Amino acid sequence: MVVSSSNPQNREMAIRKRIASIFNKREDDFPSLKEYNDFLEEVEDMTFDLIEGINVPAIEAKIAQYQEENAEQIMINRARKAEELAAAMAASKGNPSQTDNDGAASQSSQAGVSGQGQYAPTVPGGQPRPTGMAPQPVPLGVGPDIHGYAADDEEMKKLQAERGRRAGGWSIEFSVSRKRALEESFSSIWIC
Known part of the structure; x- marks a missing residue:
């Protein structure tokens, strides 16, 4: 199975995830640390070759053979x-x-696992479903603002609008210079 994706990082992650799910032996499955390290090195070599597209048919055949021989493990x-x-x-x-x-x-x-060791369905993002009631976020514009003032006050609304304009980079000086630039550009247009 060849994984194709337009994004190289996503492609590499998909290949690594696939290989890790197949070659999933642990250190305690080997009689010595050297044999385990040799196994890890061989798996990483195969992963690198798949990512780089080097000798892919031979590696896919090797993966299929390993899966067939070690399906139970x-x-x-x-x-x-x-x-x-x-x-x-x-x-x-x-x-x-x-x-x-x-x-x-x-x-x-x-914990979201059935008695047979199978996972219960998850939400689309892959995260387990929440089991408890989480605190709900408070909608914006309801109650006092972050400074503790009521948003219903007309003067407060004007102040918030002015702060919003300044936060967005607007200033009265900018407005005047923009107006003059527009007037100069339109005054140079000749209509015949």
């Missing part, structure tokens, strides 16, 4: 990662991890 590692993420989400919400099955099932359902 890949799924186990994905499930382990999902469980760790669910536990981390539960811990961040203040739910202590429990060892009994009933507690773990209720904890995982609160």
Whole structure:
């Protein structure tokens, strides 16, 4: 599978995400640190070659072969990662991890994970759905302004308008010079 995107950064991120989901072994899956580092180096070499478009068919064949030979291990590692993420989400919400099955099932359902280790649907941005009621933002123009004054006062509205013009770069001097420039430019136009 070749990932194509107009943005090179998005393309690289997509390739790295894909490779990481397939070659997802951890250090404890290897008998020695050297073997783990060799594995990481080989994966990074393949990732770099895919990003740069070097020998892509051979790398894709190697990825397919690895997926076929290690399908069970890949799924186990994905499930382990999902469980760790669910536990981390539960811990961040203040739910202590429990060892009994009933507690773990209720904890995982609160964390957005079903009993089989599958994630519940997320919002389009990829973030988990919020579970609690968050404080709602106050709309602008309702209640006192940031200085504590009521916005209904006519004098306050004029002051806010003047501050807005100054904040936007408008000044009376600019207005006068602009008016004179416009008058000079239009006075030089000859209509025949």
